[in-house]
Amino acid sequence: MSAPGFTTQTVHFGHRADTEHGSVHAAIHPSTEYTYRDAHELAAVFQNRKKGYTYARTGTPTTAALETQISMMEQGNGTVAFATGMAALNAVFFALLRQGDHLIASKYIFGNTNSLLMTLENFGVELSLVDATDVAQVQAALRPNTRMVFVETIANPGTQVADLKAIGDLCQAHRLVYVVDSTLSSPYLRPGRDFGASLVVNSLSKHIGGHGNALGGAVTQTGLYDWTHFPHIHEAYRKDDPHTWGLMQIKKKGLRDMGGTLSSDVAHRLAAGAETLGLRMDRICANALALAHFLDDHPLVERVQYPGLPNHPQHARSTEFFGGRHGGLLGVVLKEQTDVFACLNRLHVAALATHLGDNRTLVLPAAHTIYYEMGAERRALMGIPDGFLRISVGIEDEADLIDDFAQALEIR
Structure with a gap:
């Protein structure tokens, strides 16, 4: 055996x-x-x-x-x-x-x-x-x-x-x-x-x-x-x-x-x-990849940083290292004219919270929260503009996640 x-x-x-x-x-x-x-x-x-x-x-x-x-x-x-x-x-x-x-x-x-x-x-x-x-x-x-x-x-x-x-x-x-x-x-x-x-x-x-x-x-x-x-x-x-x-x-x-x-x-x-780490990570990685593809094609999104996307600078390395699963974290930069807070406040499934690696999808405006004390100069060096969203993807149903972000981005 x-x-x-x-x-x-x-x-x-x-x-x-x-x-x-x-x-x-x-x-x-x-x-x-x-x-x-x-x-x-x-x-x-x-x-x-x-x-x-x-x-x-x-x-x-x-x-x-x-x-x-x-x-x-x-x-x-x-x-x-x-x-x-x-x-x-x-x-x-x-x-x-x-x-x-x-x-x-x-x-x-x-x-x-x-x-x-x-x-x-x-x-x-x-x-x-x-x-x-x-x-x-x-x-x-x-x-x-x-x-x-x-x-x-x-x-x-x-x-x-x-x-x-x-x-x-x-x-x-x-x-x-x-x-x-x-x-x-x-x-x-x-x-x-x-x-x-x-x-x-x-x-x-x-x-x-x-x-x-x-x-x-x-x-x-x-x-x-x-x-x-x-x-x-x-x-x-x-x-x-x-x-x-x-x-x-x-x-x-x-x-x-x-x-x-x-x-x-x-x-x-x-x-x-x-005990359920493997099961959760498989679902999280699959959800993250699907959401990354959706957001990458959205007109209000400047860029999506996720190793599972072919345009990510370390996509090949991530594929080699992690066997085609790329984790559950997305860095999403909204276009300058987009109201970050208005978008976040429209979310119904994803929760506004500072944690990650959870069963639930969690989102926060990184520059205004966890990196606020760092100052604008250091944030710029790390590539974190004001429109940067950190999204920790959870185990929800894929369609519900995509629908939630789709309606949240229907802002004027």
Whole structure:
């Protein structure tokens, strides 16, 4: 019998993991502390010589079950779950980078991530923002003190597709930590390991959880990076397999020190949502492609940015990387004379909201909301004019979505 597919593995993950009483879901463990009958055992757990739980800030059996599930989906050798995707990114950057280090990042990234990178600069980390769709620009930015390269698989909100595999090869050649944010593609379209990532970040709030009812984030270690080459691993974490050192430091700093802890009840909700990731992503990608074609032909639309369209600059790359499924995010620019707010206020099916990766189609005027603080100059550099709509496509019936946008654009 051949190996089971993605959805089969995900659906059957829970009850194959030795759950209590044969339950199909891991139990919710709300306890804050965990006791031991033997003080030697308690000390061994604290010193990482034995597996176990001490205090819920650093994890519970329920969050551990979710972490194992995400590791399976990403084909990694370990995962740490966090309260949000931003907490996961903070843990990566602040646990691993030091004053004087150099970070290369894509200039096409989520607005909050961009803000976080500006904060890193305040702490003395040198930053280069480059066009990550071209590996030559990443290579040209290399410095002797470069420690890390960070990209999103599909950029939010411009949908640029980074030169993921070539950047991975470059990082491997220079022994750099390669961090890939896979939130918009999810491990279902392609695990970050396939691109040579050292660490893969997912906002579990988005496609993996999928239902708009839980916040969470995760950092998965692929096992491809040998942390003996990284200078900032604390001596206490230089134990056992060197391919696991980085994640241990991220866990200790991100959970124990920074407190970005995911609760057990939310972890349980996210794990249940993850079971249908494959089904939802297939429907989302199909809906997104249909809506992109419709809007691309509309007279009030200046352009549609979606990797599934043949006119997208990285269409061929997206097809190669993600097997003909291009995610669920559209960047839609309305023509200058079009009243963006009037159009949005006419929508009946699509909801006006700031989330993405949900079952529901969500729309917002990006320049006036999530990128407003960035200022007009930075928005112009990122290609986000005032008429830019970010559309996160959901699982509704295709005809209903198209009809909704058709009537919304019937404005005078």
